Amino acid sequence: MHIAHSIDDLRKITTGWKQQGETIALVPTMGNLHSGHLQLVKAAREQHTKSVVSIFVNPLQFGPDEDFDSYPRTLSADAEAVADVGADLIFAPSVAEMYPDGQDTHVEVKLPYLANLLCGEHRPGHFDGVGTVVLKLFNIVQPHSAFFGEKDFQQLLLLKTISRQLNVPVDVQGVPTVRADDGLALSSRNQYLTAAERTIAPLLQTTLQTIATALAAGNRNYAELETAGIASLRKAGFEPDYIQVRDADTLAAPSDTTHHLRILAAARLGGARLIDNIGAARA
Numbered sequence: 001m002h003i004a005h006s007i008d009d010l011r012k013i014t015t016g017w018k019q020q021g022e023t024i025a026l027v028p029t030m031g032n033l034h035s036g037h038l039q040l041v042k043a044a045r046e047q048h049t050k051s052v053v054s055i056f057v058n059p060l061q062f063g064p065d066e067d068f069d070s071y072p073r074t075l076s077a078d079a080e081a082v083a084d085v086g087a088d089l090i091f092a093p094s095v096a097e098m099y100p101d102g103q104d105t106h107v108e109v110k111l112p113y114l115a116n117l118l119c120g121e122h123r124p125g126h127f128d129g130v131g132t133v134v135l136k137l138f139n140i141v142q143p144h145s146a147f148f149g150e151k152d153f154q155q156l157l158l159l160k161t162i163s164r165q166l167n168v169p170v171d172v173q174g175v176p177t178v179r180a181d182d183g184l185a186l187s188s189r190n191q192y193l194t195a196a197e198r199t200i201a202p203l204l205q206t207t208l209q210t211i212a213t214a215l216a217a218g219n220r221n222y223a224e225l226e227t228a229g230i231a232s233l234r235k236a237g238f239e240p241d242y243i244q245v246r247d248a249d250t251l252a253a254p255s256d257t258t259h260h261l262r263i264l265a266a267a268r269l270g271g272a273r274l275i276d277n278i279g280a281a282r283a
């Protein structure tokens, strides 16, 4: 598995591919890959002849008190996993390669509204950092499509919006969340959980399911459902940031014209901040 650490090296390879008529998929990640990430690679390979996995722990999207320094970096294991699922290339740049002029004076992509609600409210600047690095990766790799997980539903919507509003010729696609057998969404941050916390963690997903069941039965008292969900998470030892029922297309509060609902949650459990979301039908 070739690992390109520089933009020049990456470009030499992707330019050759384009001259040969290959179509390119990009799967952006922060590494420490699990089956959720690999599912994105599989989806990419179904549609394109070449796939690139980027591995970059992006300092721009971490707050000052967040886990940038301790985030697990496992490049050689990741390279093996990526080779096993048949991707063609890893792009693993250094921070200096991505931000040669420094981070403080770098252009930032800001998306009003969508970047500031839900997780954006609790992680100020996070989505500006995500939007900036992903737009850079799009410009560096120039893929035909890019694949992102629905696990980060707000991120997926934000990247689709950035792509659309800035006329970026990359088809942004979502892939359903991959879960452990007990329902917990796979995440690199699950390893911050103790064994005892890991047994409690699936309650995040079951809480969302309980709300989805109530919505499907015709309950439209969103605030009451959200409050009950928060209470049951607190009782189990979580510190919830939010549980919200939203319009799946806009992430606004549902209106009478809302077709698809999405229930989204974020909660701390011990040293991990877990997020999850599911779709829901409205009766």
Ligand code: AMP
Residues within 6 Å of the ligand: 028, 029, 030, 031, 035, 036, 037, 039, 040, 147, 148, 149, 150, 151, 152, 175, 176, 177, 178, 179, 185, 186, 187, 188
């Ligand atoms: P990360 O390395 O956590 O930044 O994630 C890289 C990509 O993998 C993002 O598009 C995530 O949404 C996606 N991803 C992470 N976990 C999962 C999962 N359990 N199922 C599907 N996609 C995932």
